[in-house]
Amino acid sequence: MQDQFTAAYLETIRTRVLDPQGGFTGQAGGGYRADATAWVAVALQAMGKETELLNAARASLAALQLDDGRVCLSTQHHDTFWLTPLAILAWQGASDYRELQARAGRFLLATTGRHWQRSPSLPFAHDPSLRGWPWIANTHSWVEPTSLAILALRITGGAEQERVKEGLHLLLDRQLPGGGWNYGNTKVFGQELFPFPESTGTALNALKGMVPKSQIQKSLDYLKSRLQDVRTPLSLGWGLMGLASWGEKPTEARAMINECLERQKRYGSYDTASLSLLMVASRAPQGLESVFTK
């Protein structure tokens, strides 16, 4: 029997599907959102159902893939390839998309951000020479796109790739001295910046099992404490998955998700990507990776 969230989720996304393309909008009546579509595909995999909607979502992402393997927000914006890891996750486990998925993986392995050598004269503390992945072409590598790329490559068997190892190194280098991650700066002009739950959760998912727990313990501590009063979908969804990936999912996780969903009475219905992320978080016992290894 479906739980209330599952039923409401399916009802909501059915109002946001675009026919005949099969992609999803961010909100009812809105325009196509490739990232929302990818997250719906991941959520449906986590739920293990709705093959028709899932296939349609996967097909719509396939239409966005360019010859070099990148998947962008639109075919007119080739620089916005941060969607590529999400497309890899959306296509996971579907034999029809194996070649597209492999091509996307090759693109990630061949692609990096803008990097330069570390120098004492630079105003920031992190090592800018470490290569990860950027949000947008020709910009620096940042925490969340690097984490997503690592997750996508790991889930498709690329955990031993040198680029993955360097990406993990980058994430550890960008971890804040006090614990947690933000978008990707640690100190600027000598001041330590503040962590964000959503970035911390994403990085912890990418690092799952790849580094000793002692190296990320401060970040787990930060996240456990911070999530006590966080009930917004992006931070809560990634935060819960970050803790779950290290075996520390709070026992009250389900109640926290329900409280977050309740806030839609105040804010209106959440966007498709956020709702899907919450659905994934509710069904990922050991973090995002566990959705694909059930």
Added chain:
Amino acid sequence: MGHQENSPCRKGWSRREFIGASLAGAALGLGTYWAYRRFSATGLSWSFAPEKPAETFIAKAPRYQMDLVSLILRGMQELRITPQVIQGKRILLKPNLVETREGSEHINTHPLVVRAAVEAFLHLGAARVLVAEGVGHRRDTFMVLEESGLAEVLFEDRIPFVDLNYDTVFTMANSHRATRLATLTFPDTLKQVDWIVSMAKMKTHHWAGVTLSMKNLFGVMPGSYYGWPKNVLHHAGIAESILDIAAAVKPQLAIVDGIIGMEGDGPIMGTPKAAGVLVMGRNLPAVDATCARIMGINPHRILYLAGAAGRLGTIREDRIRQLGETIAGVRTPFALIDTIPAQQGIKL
């Protein structure tokens, strides 16, 4: 999906015409000329004429818990923003939301200033007022809204909010070309309003020297297309990007929250500075130049303002008519940090 590519835009157009141009594409021609003529007849809100005189309104506002609506209405009156001008208009208020920290009133535009602006526009007959922002560092916009206190105001007053980071978009040629960016991509919401109001926070900034009404426009650029942070603009040049975006978006009004600003290592890690002012004006370079002078900063030493001077407006003190308080009457020098290059040598 609402994408339009490579449409022309020329200096001298209003933002509304400019956005219309992106839709019309190459088929503009004579129609555009008439659109320009039509809007010119009512008076351009922000002329690109070099060094055209501008007006800036300064109000003393020692605290947030006061009648800010009346202050803003007075400023609008002084700036000749009458009910006839606003009647039926759709207004987009763009506050500065960056990050949140418990008990910090000095990072983001204060929710009570936003509420006051909403009420002022509705009082003047606006058809609709919405708040929109594409938060620069955080992807969790809801959390920033909640922790900044803005969510409470939006909910209580039933004010719609648009997350510009995830809006559908249109793309148009970057005709100003201070940067090398060939095109600029904007949220569709910008096309659906008549006025854009930059509601900035008065802060020093460790890359730009200051962040005021023009730098605040980084927040209209969707994170989905520019990243978190909006690193595309950093690599293109911060000052140059400010100019290109301002020339394209061309807001009709700026309201700068200087009640409690930020000095030192802004825009996030600096310390609160109570300047006790609201600064308003329809020419953004003039507003920012006035704010800089209040902060004890020479606007001619701020790269983006120097670049704007004579192209997007005036920053010359003798060309800006000050309404309300005088600069000298409210001057509150903001602390600068010697080791931050963008803050070196900018003191008045």
